[in-house]
Amino acid sequence: MKNVLVVSGHTDLNDSVANKTIMEELAKLLPSAEFDYLDKLYPDYKIDVQAEQAKLEKADVIVLQFPVFWYSLPSLLERWMEQTFVHGWSHGRTGDKLKGKKLVVSLTTGAPEDAYRKDGMGYGIDDLLAPVIATCTLCGMEYAGRVYTGDVSYATRSDAAALADMKARSAVHAEKLAKRIASL
Numbered sequence: 001m002k003n004v005l006v007v008s009g010h011t012d013l014n015d016s017v018a019n020k021t022i023m024e025e026l027a028k029l030l031p032s033a034e035f036d037y038l039d040k041l042y043p044d045y046k047i048d049v050q051a052e053q054a055k056l057e058k059a060d061v062i063v064l065q066f067p068v069f070w071y072s073l074p075s076l077l078e079r080w081m082e083q084t085f086v087h088g089w090s091h092g093r094t095g096d097k098l099k100g101k102k103l104v105v106s107l108t109t110g111a112p113e114d115a116y117r118k119d120g121m122g123y124g125i126d127d128l129l130a131p132v133i134a135t136c137t138l139c140g141m142e143y144a145g146r147v148y149t150g151d152v153s154y155a156t157r158s159d160a161a162a163l164a165d166m167k168a169r170s171a172v173h174a175e176k177l178a179k180r181i182a183s184l
Contacts, residue, residue, distance in 0.1 A: 022106065102141065
């Protein structure tokens with residue numbers, strides 16, 4: 001099997017239901033994968049660039065797992081990319097360390113999936129991923145698609161039925177993600 005690196009970009013995974021469930025289920029489904037929990041490693045946002053670059057260099061498949069915050073990546077994941085994907089290493093004339101690697105985006109939204117349609121708020125979920133896909137292209141990686149689940153808002157976790165549904169749909173998300181990774 002290929003070397004898989006799953007990067008959790010949630011800023012506080014312990015306060016999550018959906019992303020936490022996805023990561024827990026994915027760890028069971030892909031026991032040989034490496035899991036990078038940015039919130040645990042870098043609560044101060046001080047990224048160990050060399051350590052992160054070494055993990056990325058070992059990986060054949062890179063998975064970014066995150067909730068959409070304000071129509072974008074969480075700040076910690078954004079910081080990780082800003083500091084780790086540097087000119088001369090990931091891109092540029094001599095930057096080829098990510099070339100040929102596959103990138104899968106795994107994301108959740110609190111709002112229902114219908115909210116992320118062009119005829120809804122004016123932007124589809126893929127529009128929001130444009131910076132990630134452009135970065136992938138710049139670095140010579142292959143964008144291997146996305147797995148997306150909406151309507152998993154933390155605001156509904158006080159309702160037992162909604163919480164159970166959120167956990168069940170998040171487990172299905174993890175299964176879909178594991179299948180996507182296995183197909184690469």
